[in-house]
Amino acid sequence: MNRTEKTPLLEVKKLEIGFTQYFKGTQKRTIKPIADLHVDIHEGEIVAVVGASGSGKSLLAHAVLGILPGNAICKGQIMYCGEELTDERKIQLRGKEISFIPQSVNYLDPLMPVGKQVQIGLEKSQAKKKQQELFCQYDLQENTSNLFPYELSGGMLRRVLFATSVREGVRLVIADEPTPGIHPQALSEILKQLKKFADAGAGVMLITHDIMSALEIADRMAVIKDGRTVEISEASAFEGKGEGLQTDYTRRLWRALPQNDFDLEFRAEGGTELCP
Ligand SMILES: Nc1ncnc2c1ncn2[C@@H]1O[C@H](COP(=O)(O)OP(=O)(O)O)[C@@H](O)[C@H]1O
Ligand SMILES: [Mg+2]
Incomplete structure (x- = not known):
């Protein structure tokens, strides 16, 4: 059976996240940093979620884990093993079947x-x-x-x-920027560890802005921008001049990396906080 015929371990569809904020004392307004996110992860698969700082990567992770702040309004669908991941199930599974490696120490x-x-x-x-x-x-x-x-x-x-x-028994690992500040040997150790989880059958969501490290282990790459999924492509499409990529945005992002063409125009537009 190929991937598309199997029920995904995790499936996020049309995710929207807004926050109600008070300003000038009593007036209320809602901001909506996540407008339309979707991603799916199968057993044994590593999906890297890449996007610039502020694009909504951590909010996606927090929505799946059920740890959004109290003033967040979350819409859309999150399915786990084919069933809706309700707030109760999130509490039950968090730290057990669903493991979280947070961004902040x-x-x-x-x-x-x-x-x-x-x-x-x-x-x-x-x-x-x-x-x-x-x-x-x-x-x-x-x-x-x-x-x-x-x-x-x-x-x-x-x-x-x-x-x-x-922990043992983990089926889904969500790692939020697990690599910054890590010496190269430990970095490769962490990538290896994530790979090991996938080899043992777990699904892995690797959130990162480090495209090159992600490509070392990811099966697919989900590119997000301003709270929307721009593209989900096989990691193998990130090669050459990006001819196999689906969108101009991702192609330019790819070509702006120093390892590639180092597209200065895209960098100047501020498109590549992602690029070292
Ligand atoms: N508690 C919050 N209240 C209001 N806005 C928030 C909150 N948390 C995150 N945001 C906003 O949502 C956007 C996405 O945040 P985040 O998911 O942390 O980005 P990333 O992890 O991709 O850097 C940012 O613009 C951020 O300012
Ligand atoms: Mg983050």
């Missing part, structure tokens, strides 16, 4: 040693041993386990975050 508790934080959610009798294995896997020395987040470097904190987020 501020998700870590500043008052708890990092080793303890990695042990949360692990079975008690095995927790210490598992934590040690995870530390080893993420290139963290065992003697850092008693340290507090402020005592660790940014790259180490990212790896701790990864170790706290990933």
